[in-house]
Amino acid sequence: MEGIKQQDSPSILSRLKPHIELIAALFSGVLILFAWFFGIGEESSLSITLYLAAFLIGGFAQAKEGILNTIHRRELNVELLMIFAAIGSSVIGYWAEGAILIFIFSLSGALETYTMNKSKKELSSLMNLQPEEAWLLDANGQSNRVLVNTLEIGNRLLVKPGDRIPVDGVIVTGSTSIDEAAISGESIPVSKHAGDELFAGTVNLNGVLTIEMTKSSSESLVQKIIELVQSAQSEKSPSQQFIERFEGKYVKIVLITVGLMMFLPHYIFDWDWTTTFYRAMVLLVVASPCALVASIMPATLAAISNGAKNGLLFKGGVHLENIGNMKAIALDKTGTLTQGKPLVTDFIVRDGLDEQAVLTSLASIESQSTHPLAQAITSFAITKGVKTFPITKMEDIPGWGIKADIDLKEWKVGKPRFVGYDEAMSFSNDVALHLENEGKTVIFAADQDGIIAVLALKDTVRPESKEAISLLRKAGIYTIMLTGDNERTAKVIAEEAGVDHYIAECLPETKVTHMKDLLAKYGNVGMVGDGINDAPALATATLGIAMGQGTDVALETADVVLMKDDLSRITYAIHLSRKMNRVVKQNVIFSISIIVLLIFSNFFQIINLPLGVIGHEGSTILVILNGLRLLKIK
The missing domain is CATH 2.70.150.10 (Calcium-transporting ATPase, cytoplasmic transduction domain A)
Incomplete structure (x- = not known):
């Protein structure tokens, strides 16, 4: 039993380790509740001890991050400002207020870390491809x-x-x-x-x-795909870079202002030293960006939860924000706009022959092959009620087709040049040429008497694709199809799906090149795909969107996953994002207004610390509630 326990312990610890920051934040919140309970009426040594424990447990990760970032970047940050604000509250005896500041900020930081960990991109599928x-x-x-x-x-x-x-x-x-x-x-x-x-x-x-x-x-091309994905993932978004620049400036301004507030009013306005220090601490508390931080995180998490309930998996708030500002979207063809596998669309037999008998013989031949086209033909025959029979003599000619003997007659099934080009192309009033012009792959069956039958196969457009493209266009999004298909097939599929533009014969490298061109033209561009070949373009785009049934690397590289493979969910995501962006703007404007109001009120000695904390924490609660409205929108 002891041996079993020793084996289990590391496993439990390893599972808890990624969530340790969130656990610490929540535990600090529990400590604050106990401290408040034991401090009702008058704060006791026990309540102060509990508040101090909440400080240390909840604030450790943020303090560590703030100190290390300051040393590494030589730039002050919001984490340090929050720690200073909490310490300032404690210095003047407001332990609860300081602990609550730490709790709210540490919780938001822990949730952000958790979200980022969930969105890490793994390249293991690509590595195993070669x-x-x-x-x-x-x-x-x-x-x-x-x-x-x-x-x-x-x-x-x-x-x-x-x-x-x-x-x-x-x-x-x-x-x-x-x-x-x-x-x-x-x-x-x-x-x-x-x-x-x-x-x-x-x-x-x-x-x-x-x-x-x-x-x-x-x-090799596979290695280039890996490098392209890694390169695109390492680039920071413009909004992230702006936030980092803003953070350093904001903290410097607040700390400089608080520093000046600690002695200038004494000489300029003849305040006594107690009042001067008290007002400086109030300023440090009311200027702390709790409401500003809460303006974004709860709204973002609420919108992400809403999306998850509606078949959308967002790997971070920045991606949810980006999709609402999207100007154009590129879509892969195979498996995204189309079913991803060929289906028989046409079956034409020589005059005078029984269609069911021909299909039975043809399916019996194709059932012996593992080629995807052969499997599609066999599946088509099964839907027609055909039962295959064993073929005793058959030869697979790689790259061309199949030879087989049926009733002492040699059958050939394959390309025009394999069965007889002139006869194949002139069969049934040149039907093969018309089928090829429709973007279909044409297969012929022939015996010594000539062409027996013609089959056309096509990767068909998903039923919901047309509606999804129509909705995207109505939302003002320019749609582009990127495909490795030839020009003729690409044109047919593009017209059927209703996209604004298409680009054919794309390899992963050229998809990235085209994506960079689109980014230069439209600024904010999405990419929808499901395959390994789409990974570099998904990573390069402003927003990568993967189909839920796609390859592992596409799912890991993408920023958003359509869990039900429903393209119409992209339009819902755009609606959800635009709603979230409006809520965030409301919250940011409101929180900044309250901070400015509290700062001026403190300067004119209109408010005291308890009122400042009420205004500060009250605005935080209001913006959180406003953000949580996103859980209910449809």
Whole structure:
């Protein structure tokens, strides 16, 4: 039993450690309640001791942060000002007021720290995307498994079916289909042949390849994605930089003013020293920014909670603030505007043939393949009530299609040039050309008598996408689709979804370039995506928005997550943000007005310390209540 306890203790401590600041703040609040109870009527030694304990426990983290930041940046900060204000209250005998100041400020700081910890971006999914090992071919054509970081440009590698491409390179021998979804976001695999370029992290679906390494592993496209995300995340927002500059100036002004207040009135207005010191301490209390801090945090947390109840996960208040000021939004195509997987949209058979019989034979062939298009065709056949039968003789031709024998007849299923280009393109009044112009992928089935059937597949637009785009445009947001698709497919999807503009053939690097162009033009730009390839653009945008069913790295990189994959929630987020921004402005104006009023009232000796604390803490309570209204809005 003792052994078990020794193992469990570190686990409990490790779970509590990230929340220790919040626990300390809440515990200090409990101590204040006990101190107030024991000090009713007249403060006792016990109540003062409890207040002092609340000071130390609640204020430790903020005092430590304030002192370390002051030493590191050589700049005074609000944390120190709050500690000075609390100490000043205690010096003139107002222990409760000082403790409450510490409690409110430490609680807001703890909640802010907790929120920031929740929004840390993890790159583990990206790190795991690039294989650590590869099959290196020697001069005799023998393969040896080696670490990727030991490879050099010019090395030749063997890539087996199902393996991830280990490095950026070109195909020397072999043909295959490559799943490039991790890089381009395109759901339909791309055929690759000798001389074609390959990217690390993409998947070789069926062919055996020999490739030549063209870039070092540190310069691969996947590595660039990682660096782009890290770079974008390290940049501070303009509002954060402004707050930091304002904080130092505010503290300096208050401390200088309090310092002057401690002796100038004695000589200028002939105040006695007791009054002079008393008024300086009142100034230190009423000038402390409790109400100003409370103007933002409770409103922000209330809005974040409201969003969570409505399918929106905000990773911090700054992101909630930004979305309300958004001028344009870029959306990934695959998995965001579209379903993210191909579906059969058209099925046309040769005149005189039974459609169900043709589909049965075709599905029986495709059911033997793991290719995404084959799986889509098989799923389509199942919905039509087709039952497949075993194929005894079949050959998969990587990058082209499939050969199979059915009833002593050879079937070919695949691209036009595989089944007979001229016959394929002229079949049924050039129907293939019309289908391709609609942005669809066309597959042909043929036997020795010619084309048997044509199937068209397409990654279809989500039903809710059109409505969501329409709502965004009504909200005054300019919409842009970024996709790795070719120009023709991109144009069709863009028109169907109703976006204002589209940019085709985007790799992760070019998405970032386009995003920077949009930022230069519109200032505040959002990005919606779901894949690893979207991560750099999500991090570069003012606001990254990820689909809830997206990849881990997209979810971790994004600032906002649509938990129900509902794009219309973006419009709700904009409404919630604009409402929050109005409430925050109301609170800030009100709190600053009260601080200014209390400062002037103190200067003219209209108020005393208890009244100053009532005005100060009363304004704090009012702005908190005003912020909590955001919990109820719809």
